Amino acid sequence: MSADLERTPRNLLVSERSSFLDPKNRISSQLVQLHFNYKVCVLLPECSSAPSHLDSALNTFSSFYLIRNLPLYELLDTHFLETVRHGGVSGLSYRTRLDEDNCVALMPNGRLSLSLDKDSFELLGVEGKPSRFNHRAKSRFVVCVDLTDSSMAPGGRGHQRLVTGLTSRLPLKTDFLMSLPAGGGASVQALLSRYDWSEHRPEVISCSLTDLLCPSPLTSDPSSLTSDPSSPLTSDPHRLLEWLGAVHAAVSCENSSSSFLSSLVCPEPNKKLSHALSVSVCGLLSHQDVQKLIQEIRVYLSVSPPGPASWASVTLHGFVDSPVSWGGEHGVLRGGDNFLSLTMFPDQSYLLHLAGGAQDTCPP
Amino acid sequence: MRRADKKDEPAVYQRVVLKNASPYHYLKVCLVVEDDSTRLSAVELKQFIITGLNSLYGEVGAALTFDLLKYDEDTLTALLRVYSRGLVKLWSSLTLLGSYQNQACAFRVLQVSPYLLALTGNSRELQLD
Structure with a gap:
């Protein structure tokens, strides 16, 4: 009986590393297969306000x-x-x-x-x-x-x-x-x-973060995440996703292991970023607008001066109650999660995580 | 429980599929109390949940570690994190918690996911009116 109590419904996480320059990258088709986009969240480290071209991409999502x-x-x-x-x-x-x-x-x-x-x-x-x-x-x-x-x-x-x-x-x-x-x-x-x-019109919420604790490969040599598969954040994507979730949900990572309330900590080693920008857009979002936003972020990364923390993260949430997702039937057993998280680097490489819940086909 | 297929192409392409590998589960819960003016601090809420675990699963159950990641005292809404193997125990004891300081109460489990990130984008919260 106790073994049954420890079981949870199935969940799938596909983790991919590739490059926009790789002719075989499938990022566009993978984005399209999420079908219905509810929310896109962007995280830009060492950035206090979005540059104009990125700002316009964020504010011109079709109604x-x-x-x-x-x-x-x-x-x-x-x-x-x-x-x-x-x-x-x-x-x-x-x-x-x-x-x-x-x-x-x-x-x-x-x-x-x-x-x-x-x-x-x-x-x-x-x-x-x-x-x-x-x-x-x-x-x-x-x-x-x-x-x-x-x-x-x-x-x-x-x-x-x-x-x-x-x-x-x-x-x-x-x-x-x-x-x-x-x-x-x-x-x-x-x-x-x-x-x-x-x-x-899709609702845009922008939030400036200061003194953000950030896992170390992302503060010193972000591109190593795609070149070195043994990096802890690459080999265990749940750590990266948990940290990103904590940032977007405004959950504090500054706890001690003996704290009564929470022992959530930022993955070690970590470093403080002086500031970061988190922007979310919410509504029924079209794929064209999302692709345009990702394109603008690629441009932003390629023109911004090389720094120790130059990367960007985009999280795209699908509608929980959509009957289709990831190219197949979708169901809600417990949460109906369907989302993807894309972490992009200046050398055009990226880390992509696609998540499906208990009633989903394997993400493409 | 894990399946991984790797392709080492000249480019850096790699694809890994993880099945049931998530170490934690996250819950978004809301406490509804008979008297709307009842307020709990974060510590009181966590202690209350531990009481529930204790009454359903005994001392061993009460030793289940879980984290109160975030708590809003005005709406009595909290984000909880628990090891995946403890999810069913935590969830069931939340369900059976029926009274707080002699007032009827209930936990509404709003969202459950193996990813904290999923709790930041729930389309059921879309309000257009």
Whole structure:
């Protein structure tokens, strides 16, 4: 019994080191497979304010829409399908919990994924398959349709069947978050005008940190992290991720091992950085904006004068309740974690950590 | 429990997959007490949780080490860190803690993750209204 008490649900962490200069690096495709980005956190050491080009990349994340009580058959509307076919439209049901409610996701490539409980799935009457995370109990089902497929063209068989299901048998309504490609606002005006909607800009929070305790390879020779696999931070990525988490969560690392409250310490050896900048952007973020931000940080690292602490960290959190992540089905067993952490260095090398929870496929 | 596949290409490419390797688990919990004006200090909260471990698992359970990483006295919300093998014991004793100084109370476990970093970006906290 006590052995069972010590078990925890499975978790996966993929740790990669590579370089942007390596023609085989897969960073772009790995970023895209997180599908729905909720928050990006940037940490810049020895930096008190972001340079202008980086500041503009952080403040120009595209806005997104929240449509309240949207009936799902509207996603199969002729005009909307036309917009989806051009690509870049993504959307996710808002305030629905993947472990309790019916959830919907529309991916930029035009695939629509519905994660439904058993009753709703049977009412809908469209082909689907049991969720791979509870295939024995068969209590949750996933319906995946490609809206760009010819059978989903208005009037096609698949289209008619889904529309009938969503109008007469299962009239699902949900609050829906939607992001559109640049200049795509006009094409959905007709849809928006029929419902209560609002436009939101991603929220940017900037925080200046002083006297930050930082693990030593990051303060003296950061590039050694990618060239020397035996470095403690590279060989045990959990130490680096814990420290980054403590910085972003504003948890103090200055404890002694005998302290009653907390024995969390910064990995040894460590050194104090006089200042650092932490910026977070929060909302439904598009991949293009995230890629642009990473590109700007690469430029920032390559032009900033070489110093002992020249590196930058970007953490990208996915939506917990997205039915898809890491290129496959996603579930929430206990936390629904899906995030990546990218630590970049001036020589264009990087460390990448991709994390998945108990109900995730192995990150790419 | 670990699987690692390494490729030593001329470039520095390396990929390692770690399964269940996380040494700690992190919890974000909130204490709800019947009387809203009740305030606890960080030390009192940790002592209260230890009492819960003691009553469910005895002296051995009360010796389970966990850390109170951060605590907000106004919202009674705390970040806890526990060794992965102690997660179930800590979580279950939090669940069964039902009274604080003769008042009904309950711990709401808001988020659990093997990564502290994941606790800084919970999309369920997105407020757009």
